Amino acid sequence: MTTIVEIASGTSLREKKTEVNKDLVYKTKDLNLWYGENHALKNINLDIAENEVTAIIGPSGCGKSTYIKTLNRMVELVPSVRTSGEILYRKRNIFDKNYRVEELRTRVGMVFQKPNPFPKSIYDNIAYGPRIHGIKDKNILDQIVEKSLRGAAIWDEVKDRLKENAYGLSGGQQQRLCIARCLAIEPDVILMDEPTSALDPISTLKVEELVQELKKEYSIIIVTHNMQQAARISDKTAFFLNGEVIEFDETDRIFSNPRDKRTEDYITGRFG
Amino acid sequence: MVRLIDQNKVTKNIQPRIFRNSIYKYFFLAATTLCLLILAVLFIRVLRQGLPHLDWQFLTSTPSRKPEEAGVYTAFIGTVWMMAVVIPVTFVLGVGAAIYLEEYAKKTKFTTFIETNISNLAGVPSVVYGLLGLTLFARAFALGQSVLAAGLTMSLLVLPVIIVAAQEAIRSVPNELREASYGMGATKWTTIYKVVLPTAIPSILTGAILAISRAIGETAPLVVLGIPLFLIQTPSTFFDSFTALPMQIYNWTGRPQAEFQEIAAAGIIVLLVLLIVLNSIAVFIRNKFSKKL
Amino acid sequence: MLLILSWMKGVFSLSSQHNTVPFSVKEMIAKKQKQQKNIGEKVMPWILLLTAIISILTTLGILFTLITETFHFFGDVPFKEFFSGTTWYPFSDPGQYGILPLISGTLRITFIAIIVAVPIGLAAAIYLSEYATDRVRRIVKPILEVLAGIPTIVYGFFALTFVTPLLQNFIPNLEIFNALSPGILIGIMITPTITSLSDDAMNAVPKAIREGALAMGATKWEVTWKVVLPAAVSGIVASIVLAFSRAVGETMITSIAGGSTPNLGLDVTSSVQTMTAYIVQIAQGDAGYGTTIYYSIYAVGFMLFLFTLIMNLVAQWIRRRVREEY
Structure with a gap:
């Protein structure tokens, strides 16, 4: 038990949360999801608040990635996916027939496991989002690019080579570029699917610091298989196991005093 | 302990086995060298026959009954005209079909x-x-022996080649790029047009050039x-009749006089140079862009 | 000129000037999204589907063309004569249309091609896949594939003007048009098909299997013969079937160097005629539209189509089985 307390209290980055009544960005009601016959998500109920970092942890195959991909309906790119239940984003059901998936994804940005910049210049990578949404004014694009790159704390590293191919950047820089790309369309929520799993420790630290910075303006949901990371950067933590939410609470509480035996087993490293 | 294997026999066998291996x-x-050799002989033979006849006059003259005055001009221009039909038609139809099959079509029967x-x-x-x-x-659409009739026929002929090449190119675009684009709220067609095609275009071009060389x-x-x-x-229009390089070579090959066979060889050199130039462009594109990804 | 330059300068400096009026990307996007009509999104799939359907239309077109004209042909020529007649001489009155001589000519040339191509092609494939270094393989394979990319008219020319005279030194009674010379050249043309596809098939055999055999002290030849070839056999057979189909459909080499004398038998030194060469001969002449001779090229074309189609289907079937193995 002492180890858990150490992890939780040893986090200098995390800020203590006190206020309670925040607006909800996401409300998940009785969500079920099947890949063909495989019941991947079972009766998920989760409320995600504004301007917070919500971490989703759990062993591989627990459905955490599936859940985060459901939040912007990217999961539908897999054929044979079926869902039931509701996910309300800003009080609107995202599964509603009239809800255009493109609109949802414009409001909800996503950062993926592996950095996935386009094989274009750094500038064009950032300008991609605004451009597809009809912003063509060079002047405005210039400003968006600078603002986004600054927002992702990568401006100083790339400002002299905006016209160079993004593939010339290091893995960590590529991931921050992808975050910048995501910021360029000024999303409301940012989904991060194990954003540091392909990065070295120093790049990981930079991304974690960035997440702390970003939560002032954005709501962030982050999937991670690294428990220390969840403890360091998140305000709330949800523990997933076999497609179910076992426990969802303040991060402090989850790591210091879990209610469920299975949560405790997982965070003390007994399985997973 | 009973030894089932006679080590002496095994040792004695090793030498012949190695010998057999090297013979094979x-x-x-x-056999491999033979293929390369045949290729070399073919090239040398054609060059030796054709080069003496390959001069500016040959390139700029129209065909003639007299071998010393004949040239490939008409045929070369005819081939260019035909390509002006084949290239856009195959490119649009071939890439379109490949996009449909790879990006839109569900895996149905x-x-x-x-x-x-x-x-x-x-x-x-x-x-x-x-x-x-x-x-x-030629008959049903009444296009006769026109550039258009030949161009469309050739387009259908090489269409499968270009479709398969474009499919492979599109398939090799990493899925992460599509996800990134969708993740920002891009629609399907926007993603294809702005991300998938620009990434796949070098390989598509390489395949297209190879298909066109065949035509x-x-x-x-x-x-x-x-x-x-x-x-x-x-x-002077797509509805005019024309002749093409291979037809011209075919014509000259069929003549009994030795001079005509020599200018046939000269025509072959022109054809091969054209193909080599096209293929070099294809290789160049492949090498230049394959490094980026 | 100077004026224009200074004007352009002005334009450029204007555009590079940043105005720093605050704006919200969020709002701009929301506004644009309301205007968007997504026409491309709705229309493009259908346009693309149409382009994909062209290939089906092509097949239907080929089938329709061949079948209707062949139907006309069989209005004039009895079925039985076509398939069992031993004389193909359409120019007499009435013409004789027994296809066997054309098939005989086609098969003679094709078998010569196969006899040339299979040993050379396979040997080269084994060399590239099992013996050659990676570097040699990367250089040699594309060069070999050049052999498949050379226009067939060039091979035809080469057969008539080089190979036939060369062979006449050894076979004095070889006619100027014969089955041997085009057969050899077609063999060379299809060699890369066999080499390339067989090489791919052998490369698909997992490395671990080879290493297992080599670790027991087997020589490379023993590994190839006892391990690699048996594992890759379906791919190799498929490549041969495909090459066979290509040889049957080859037109210009046989037209130029094979001659135009349809005959039955096994003679390869005298003039023959293949199915493809017959089509070329008639198409080039002035067979009037609607005559039996005109329709006969479609009947022959139909035979050719069926023959190659079956071959291709067989090759695909064999190759599909390979894929399931690993």
Whole structure:
């Protein structure tokens, strides 16, 4: 038990949360999801608040990635996916027939496991989002690019080579570029699917610091298989196991005093 | 302990086994070299026959009854005209079909049917395409022996090649890039047009050039279509009749006089140079862009 | 000129000037999204589907063309004569249309091609896949594939003007048009098909299997013969079937160097005629539209089509089985 307390209290980055009544960005009601016959998500109920970092942890195959991909309906790119239940984003059901998936994804940005910049210049990578949404004014694009790159704390590293191919950047820089790309369309929520799993420790630290910075303006949901990371950067933590939410609470509480035996087993490293 | 293996025998056998191995090795090497040798002989032979006749006059003259005055001008221009039909038609139809099959089509029986059909079309002899062109384009559409009739026939002939090449190119675009684009709220067509195609275009071009080279060298469909073997006029619209490089070579090859066979060789050099230039462009594109990804 | 330059300068400096009026990307996007009509999104799939359907239309076109004209042909010529007649002489009155001589000519040339191509092609494939270094393989394979990319008219020319005279030195009674010379050249043309596809098939055999045999002290030849070839056999057979189909459909080499004398038998030294060469001969001449001779090229074309189609289907079937193995 002492180890858990150490992890939780040893986090200098995390800020203590006190206020309670925040607006909800996401409300998940009785969500079920099947890949063909495989019941991947079972009766998920989760409320995600504004301007917070919500971490989703759990062993591989627990459905955490599936859940985060459901939040912007990217999961539908897999054929044979079926869902039931509701996910309300800003009080609107995202599964509603009239809800255009493109609109949802414009409001909800996503950062993926592996950095996935386009094989274009750094500038064009950032300008991609605004451009597809009809912003063509060079002047405005210039400003968006600078603002986004600054927002992702990568401006100083790339400002002299905006016209160079993004593939010339290091893995960590590529991931921050992808975050910048995501910021360029000024999303409301940012989904991060194990954003540091392909990065070295120093790049990981930079991304974690960035997440702390970003939560002032954005709501962030982050999937991670690294428990220390969840403890360091998140305000709330949800523990997933076999497609179910076992426990969802303040991060402090989850790591210091879990209610469920299975949560405790997982965070003390007994399985997973 | 009873030894089942006689070590002496094994040791004695090793030498002959190694010997046999090296004999086979040299046999296989010889076969490979033979192929390269034949290629070399073919090139040298054609060059030796044709080079003395290959001069500016040959390139700029129209065909003639006298071998010393004959040239490939009409045929070369005719081939260029035909390509002006083949390139846009195959590119649009081929890439379009590939995008549909790779990005839109679900894995239904219908899709499998289309794909099987395409690979079967690739195996249909070119002379059969000639019969199709003759009935459909030359007669039913009344296009006769025009650039358009030949161009469309050749387009159908090379379409399977370009579709398969474009499919492979599109398939090799990493899925992460599509996800990134969708993740920002891009629609499907926007993602294809702005992310998938720009990434796949070098490989698509490489495949397209190889397909087009095939159309340049094909003779049989043109013969079946009835494209004239002897023509002095170059076409001025797509509805005019024309002749093409391989037809011109075919014509000269068929003449009994030795001089005509030599200018046939000169014509072959022109054709091969054209193909080599195209293929070098394809290789260049492949090497230049394959490094970026 | 100077004026224009200074004007352009002005334009450029204007555009590079940043105006720093605050704006919200969020609002701009929301506004644009309301205007968007997504026409491309709705229309493009259908346009693309149409382009994909062209390939089906092509097949239907080929089938329709061949079948209707062949139907006309069989209005004039009895079925039985076509398939069992031993004389193909359409120019007499009435013409004789027994296809066997054309098939005989086609098969003679094709078998010569196969006899040339299979040993050379396979040997080269084994060399490239099992013996050659990676570097040699990367250089040699594309060069070999050049052999498949050379226009067939060039091979035809080469057969008539080089190979036939060369062979006449050894076989004095070889006619100027014969089955041997085009057969050899077609063999060379299809060699890369066999080499390339067989090489791919052998490369698909997992490395671990080879290493297992080599670790027991087997020589490379023993590994190839006892391990690699048996594992890759379906791919190799498929490549040969495919090459066979290509040889049957080859037109210009046989038209130029094979001659135009349809005959039955096994003679390879005298003039023959293949199915493809017959189509070319008639298409080039002035067979009037609607005559029996005109329809006969479609009947022959139909035979050719069926023959190659079956071959291709067989090759695909064999190759599909390979894929399931690993």
